[in-house]
Amino acid sequence: MITKIGREKLQEFVAGLMKSGRLFAPVKEGKGTNFKLITDPQSVTLDFYNTIQSPKAVLFPQSEDLVNYNISHDGIASEPAPIDDGSRIILGVRPCDVQSFEIMDRLFNGSGIVDPYWSARRSNLTIIAYAFDRADPVDFYNAFGITGSDEQGSDILMVRDTNSFLFKAFTDKGTKLLETMPFLEKGTADDEKRMTEIVDKGRDIATRTLDTAEIHKRLAGIFDSPYWEEAAAACLNCGVCTYVCPTCHCFDIQDETLFGEGSRRKIWDSCMFSDFTLHASGHNPRTKKSQRLRQRINHKFSYYVENFGIISCVGCGRCTRSCPVNIDILTVVEEAR
Amino acid sequence: MIQIEKRLREEAKRLLETKEAAVVLAFGRGFDEEHPMPLILRKPSDAEKIVFNEYCTFNMARHLTEFPPGTKIAVAVKAADSRAVTVLIQEGKVKREDLIILGIPVAGMKDFRSGTAIDATTTGPAVNPVLYDILLADLLPEPKDVSPYDVLAEIEAMSPDDRWGFWSAEFSRCIRCYACRKACPLCYCETCFVDQAKPRWSEKSPSASSNMMFHLTRFYHLAGRCIDCGSCSRACPMDIPLYLFHKKVSKECEEMFDQAAGMCVDAKPVMVDFKVEDSDDILL
Amino acid sequence: MENPYIPMPVTVDKIFIEVDTKEIKTFRLAFVNKTDEERFNYRPGQFAELSIYGKGESPIGIASSPTDKGYVEFTVQKAGIVTSELHDLEEGAQIGLRGPLGNSWPLEFLEGKNIVIVGGGFAFTTLRSLANFMLNDEQRSRFGKIVMIYGARTPGLLCYKPELKAWEDRSDMETFVTVDKGDNNWKGREGFVPTVCKQVAPSSENAVAVICGPPVMIRFTLPVFFELGFSKENILTSLEMKMKCGFGKCGRCNVGHKYVCKDGPVFSLAELENLSREY
Ligand SMILES: Cc1cc2nc3c(=O)[nH]c(=O)nc-3n(C[C@H](O)[C@H](O)[C@H](O)COP(=O)(O)OP(=O)(O)OC[C@H]3O[C@@H](n4cnc5c(N)ncnc54)[C@H](O)[C@@H]3O)c2cc1C
Ligand code: SF4
Ligand code: SF4
Ligand code: SF4
Ligand code: SF4
Ligand code: FES
Numbered sequence: 001m002i003t004k005i006g007r008e009k010l011q012e013f014v015a016g017l018m019k020s021g022r023l024f025a026p027v028k029e030g031k032g033t034n035f036k037l038i039t040d041p042q043s044v045t046l047d048f049y050n051t052i053q054s055p056k057a058v059l060f061p062q063s064e065d066l067v068n069y070n071i072s073h074d075g076i077a078s079e080p081a082p083i084d085d086g087s088r089i090i091l092g093v094r095p096c097d098v099q100s101f102e103i104m105d106r107l108f109n110g111s112g113i114v115d116p117y118w119s120a121r122r123s124n125l126t127i128i129a130y131a132f133d134r135a136d137p138v139d140f141y142n143a144f145g146i147t148g149s150d151e152q153g154s155d156i157l158m159v160r161d162t163n164s165f166l167f168k169a170f171t172d173k174g175t176k177l178l179e180t181m182p183f184l185e186k187g188t189a190d191d192e193k194r195m196t197e198i199v200d201k202g203r204d205i206a207t208r209t210l211d212t213a214e215i216h217k218r219l220a221g222i223f224d225s226p227y228w229e230e231a232a233a234a235c236l237n238c239g240v241c242t243y244v245c246p247t248c249h250c251f252d253i254q255d256e257t258l259f260g261e262g263s264r265r266k267i268w269d270s271c272m273f274s275d276f277t278l279h280a281s282g283h284n285p286r287t288k289k290s291q292r293l294r295q296r297i298n299h300k301f302s303y304y305v306e307n308f309g310i311i312s313c314v315g316c317g318r319c320t321r322s323c324p325v326n327i328d329i330l331t332v333v334e335e336a337r
Numbered sequence: 338m339i340q341i342e343k344r345l346r347e348e349a350k351r352l353l354e355t356k357e358a359a360v361v362l363a364f365g366r367g368f369d370e371e372h373p374m375p376l377i378l379r380k381p382s383d384a385e386k387i388v389f390n391e392y393c394t395f396n397m398a399r400h401l402t403e404f405p406p407g408t409k410i411a412v413a414v415k416a417a418d419s420r421a422v423t424v425l426i427q428e429g430k431v432k433r434e435d436l437i438i439l440g441i442p443v444a445g446m447k448d449f450r451s452g453t454a455i456d457a458t459t460t461g462p463a464v465n466p467v468l469y470d471i472l473l474a475d476l477l478p479e480p481k482d483v484s485p486y487d488v489l490a491e492i493e494a495m496s497p498d499d500r501w502g503f504w505s506a507e508f509s510r511c512i513r514c515y516a517c518r519k520a521c522p523l524c525y526c527e528t529c530f531v532d533q534a535k536p537r538w539s540e541k542s543p544s545a546s547s548n549m550m551f552h553l554t555r556f557y558h559l560a561g562r563c564i565d566c567g568s569c570s571r572a573c574p575m576d577i578p579l580y581l582f583h584k585k586v587s588k589e590c591e592e593m594f595d596q597a598a599g600m601c602v603d604a605k606p607v608m609v610d611f612k613v614e615d616s617d618d619i620l621l
Numbered sequence: 622m623e624n625p626y627i628p629m630p631v632t633v634d635k636i637f638i639e640v641d642t643k644e645i646k647t648f649r650l651a652f653v654n655k656t657d658e659e660r661f662n663y664r665p666g667q668f669a670e671l672s673i674y675g676k677g678e679s680p681i682g683i684a685s686s687p688t689d690k691g692y693v694e695f696t697v698q699k700a701g702i703v704t705s706e707l708h709d710l711e712e713g714a715q716i717g718l719r720g721p722l723g724n725s726w727p728l729e730f731l732e733g734k735n736i737v738i739v740g741g742g743f744a745f746t747t748l749r750s751l752a753n754f755m756l757n758d759e760q761r762s763r764f765g766k767i768v769m770i771y772g773a774r775t776p777g778l779l780c781y782k783p784e785l786k787a788w789e790d791r792s793d794m795e796t797f798v799t800v801d802k803g804d805n806n807w808k809g810r811e812g813f814v815p816t817v818c819k820q821v822a823p824s825s826e827n828a829v830a831v832i833c834g835p836p837v838m839i840r841f842t843l844p845v846f847f848e849l850g851f852s853k854e855n856i857l858t859s860l861e862m863k864m865k866c867g868f869g870k871c872g873r874c875n876v877g878h879k880y881v882c883k884d885g886p887v888f889s890l891a892e893l894e895n896l897s898r899e900y
């Protein structure tokens with residue numbers, strides 16, 4: 001069944017979602033948009049191509065308290081910080097980004113010791129995907145079999161029509177959520193047709209693509225190649241590419257204390273930073289930027305494949321779009337031969 | 338710009354062939370025309386890869402400190418970039434005799450992310466390099482009656498509370514990716530104070546206070562040194578207008594010392610040692 | 622669900638100063654909660670994160686043997702923030718412990734084989750755990766001959782001195798303790814570990830060599846063992862990489878596609894051969 005809402009009633013819809021759980025949705029910020037916890041329905045915008053930062057922070061915030069402690073003359077008192085696992089809704093996730101959750105699941109949720117933070121939130125998450133209606137030249141999600149209007153992995157797929165938004169639920173969770181929105185109109189046969197048309201159009205959006213067959217082996221084979229020096233020559237070793245990426249999962253654990261009050265925190269980190277692998281002794285296995293770029297590419301396109309059977313990239317293009325020196329991950333991988 | 342590209346290729350080829358330079362720092366093609374990349378050349382045959390267009394905004398002085406001392410480097414510089422080279426020479430990070438400076442007088446550069454023109458609001462208004470060995474085009478008339486500090490009028494007119502609010506809001510968006518620091522030609526410290534673990538100066542978590550701490554400290558490390566190239570602001574994925582703060586500090590320094598950073602290689606740099614207490618009138 | 626990021630409380634029962642420079646100390650820790658102690662089932666070769674709130678955590682190899690009941694021991698070299706703070710602690714202090722983490726020396730694989738233990742400096746901790754485990758009355762018969770070669774730069778830098786003495790006196794193992802440079806009181810062997818290995822020339826027949834030490838020692842020791850006929854499958858070592866989470870999530874400690882915290886720290890040379898050399 002299709003439901004719909006007029007564009008002018010978007011705020012009403014957003015306000016409705018806010019009643020069902022904490023809502024994260026795109027908000028204008030600087031020259032772009034980012035997913036934010038919504039407190040004011042008016043702040044939400046659905047006029048965007050894709051957000052600067054990925055939606056991963058909804059489940060995996062940049063900084064999160066693990067333990068709160070207090071250091072005094074009497075000793076140290078500590079208490080695990082409660083895991084904030086209430087239900088969350090993300091509105092407006094592009095189909096490629098939806099796939100990133102499944103990639104992260106394999107690491108945080110599906111192997112070895114489970115990460116309780118990711119895990120608790122993941123099971124309480126409702127994803128409202130938002131089909132693309134055009135392609136940006138740097139995207140390459142087609143390379144991973146993802147199309148511009150895939151519903152896979154989402155609870156609800158939303159598309160934009162001229163004057164309205166159309167919704168279709170794909171899970172029970174999605175169906176129930178839509179049912180709690182009395183002001184959503186039931187779609188007519190015409191709307192059904194429109195939805196199909198728009199989804200079909202989304203499927204046909206052509207992004208750049210990449211031959212991913214045996215890619216992990218190819219990369220393993222050129223580990224020692226001078227290619228990496230060349231590929232990384234312009235790299236600044238900032239953290240932009242990894243911080244905006246939906247599938248980068250690296251973090252640091254730091255104790256941050258002010259006047260005796262403090263928290264042990266899990267904080268995003270990046271393999272592009274020079275101190276990422278710096279030992280206390282001063283030894284560092286990765287001193288050169290070529291080694292760090294190689295780690296980023298290999299981790300995504302080789303090691304992750306070895307360990308989890310999937311490439312840890314969804315082709316969202318964020319790293320390329322935000323790189324201050326225009327290093328393009330697709331080009332780097334393609335030319336790595 | 339085509340002419341500059343041609344001249345840049347010729348000079349790069351010649352300098353590498355004659356071994357006058359071991360490395361040439363220029364611009365090359367990125368994934369498309371509008372997205373060039375910094376290019377670091379060592380072979381004369383690679384000179385063909387050089388590109389120059391309005392999107393070649395990179396300050397190649399940033400890469401000068403990556404090479405071992407004594408490396409003969411030819412570096413392509415635009416107006417502000419040449420001032421960065423000057424500061425690096427003044428601070429002893431590179432030797433004048435090791436450099437061959439390829440000066441590019443140029444106007445009309447554009448930001449490759451937004452496509453918008455880069456003008457005196459985000460960088461200095463000058464169009465000619467201040468220091469060069471070889472000029473790749475004729476000098477251009479410098480724009481008159483434009484100050485790099487005009488853009489500050491709005492923020493200077495704010496009440497202290499509003500100004501504090503403005504900066505707090507801007508910095509609260511910072512994700513601490515350090516692209517600003519990494520894109521800056523003058524942020525060359527081996528271990529930046531934010532990365533120092535012993536003692537730890539700054540928290541790694543982005544928060545209003547730790548972001549403010551990071552940015553204020555960085556601003557003051559750059560006081561009297563920032564050459565207003567705008568690289569940090571263009572690098573920032575969150576569009577935080579860092580240039581406003583740098584310009585404000587530069588303006589104060591210029592008023593105090595009657596000298597702008599990196600204008601003259603023989604001048605003694607104003608190594609001003611700002612104290613955080615002095616900063617109130619800038620921030621507030 | 623157990624939260625793997627939260628340390629268990631432990632008290633510092635005893636501190637042993639191992640070396641004359643006082644830079645290496647062994648901490649004997651006791652669990653505050655009985656249930657934690659029961660749950661802390663470890664094998665030689667595993668490590669744990671030692672936690673001090675306000676300072677952080679450090680991964681440290683477990684130096685005691687699972688056959689030692691009632692406590693766990695860690696031998697720590699003073700390096701940076703956490704290890705320095707540990708060194709400043711006094712007996713009775715309370716800290717945190719997270720683990721056990723990592724794989725271990727492959728006991729099943731070692732069973733029935735002759736074991737050659739080679740250690741240098743303080744990178745001997747989990748080898749000590751392994752030795753004490755194998756030498757335990759109930760375990761000894763599971764393993765063949767045991768040869769131990771252990772060296773340090775100076776006599777003052779040898780760890781576990783009382784144990785070294787006891788091992789030398791045991792008839793069911795051969796122990797060779799050496800120092801690079803002796804002093805006036807030193808009556809033992811002098812010479813670098815690789816040289817001593819050459820002299821001792823342990824047989825590779827049905828044998829496994831377990832080697833831990835500073836990189837230079839390893840570099841010069843390996844050729845000796847190849848010469849003696851040890852295959853890459855039969856030489857094991859323990860890797861060190863910077864760590865944070867300790868269970869494969871934080872992405873920091875990989876060598877190629879292997880995460881040292883979870884797939885290691887113990888690897889055979891044959892396994893390392895297939896990994897990128899980035900450690
Ligand atoms: C599997 C394993 C077993 C180890 N066993 C021992 C042991 O038995 N005895 C011993 O003295 N040391 C051991 N180390 C090394 C020890 O972990 C580091 O010396 C220690 O973490 C330094 O911490 P710091 O806070 O004092 O130094 P800092 O420089 O302040 O380090 C900050 C943080 O970075 C990480 N880190 C820094 N260096 C290392 C490193 N070399 N290895 C892993 N993490 C690091 C830690 O999380 C540390 O807390 C081992 C390391 C590993 C990986
Ligand atoms: S964003 Fe670009 S410059 Fe920065 S680390 Fe990534 S690849 Fe390098
Ligand atoms: S690596 Fe780049 S393109 Fe791939 S998912 Fe991450 S940000 Fe997107
Ligand atoms: S190793 Fe690098 S590329 Fe891989 S998840 Fe971590 S930060 Fe991202
Ligand atoms: S580039 Fe921008 S977001 Fe990144 S650290 Fe600098 S100000 Fe913050
Ligand atoms: S220490 Fe976190 S992945 Fe190994």
